[in-house]
Amino acid sequence: MIAPTAPLARGLRATAVGFAVTAVAVGAHVVGHGTPPPLLALAPVALAVAALVLVFSGTRWNVLALLxxxxxxxxAVxxxxxxxxxxxxxxxxxxxxHVVATVGTSLGLAYGERLWWRLWRWATRVLMAFENSVTLPVTRLPRLDLTHRAVPVGCPPRVLPRRGPPAC
Structure with a gap:
């Protein structure tokens, strides 16, 4: 399982949070009887939010940082x-x-963050217990003893080289 602070997990969390927060901000703006900006104009905002979140995603997020x-x-939206x-x-x-969207999104993401870290702790505990309980069978390979074999002296006729000095 991937660690919550691994680069892949940080990038995925930052991207998901960046786009979700931007979508909620646009939704709040529309609810407040505003007109939404064009989708093309929102992409840089979502990427900027994702970059900002990526900076903070090396540790656990708390509600104040999310707010x-x-x-x-x-x-920005x-x-x-x-x-x-x-x-x-x-x-x-x-x-x-906008205030309701900010507080609601912060509380929801903080709850998701707690679940993510709880899942990570549980999975790590289960995998460590499984790793400690499973023992691999140890099998010994038979010993190779070459002392009782007869070793011929001289070269067999089929091994004679075509060129160069004699092999034997």
Whole structure:
């Protein structure tokens, strides 16, 4: 099983969190009666969030770190939407939608993080117990004894070389 801090797991977690957080931020913006930015404009935001999450993914994530990263993503998506669509007012519904999305996503990801580490501890414990309980059979190979064999002296006629000095 892959360790939670292994490079592959860190990359997969960062990518999944980056795209999920961006999608939730766009959803919150739409719920707050905003217009979503074009999908092509969201790709750099999702990659930036994934890169930011990758920096923090070497250790366990806590709720405060997740709140900071997800809050930054919410602000980035909101500002991108404002820049691309041209509306410059912030409604109370928009603010509430972004705050609820930030807190909800942070709590959900923190719960998923606890499950991921719990699964890792359980699987490691099970595999270590299995490794300690399984013993491989030890078989001894028969000893090769060459002392009682007769060794012929001289060269057999079929081994004579065609060129060079004689072999025997």
């Amino acid at each position: 900071a990263v997800i809050g930054a993503a919410q602000v 909101h500002e991108l939407s404002v820049y691309l669509t041209g509306h410059d007012h912030i409604s109370v519904l928009m603010l509430i939608a």
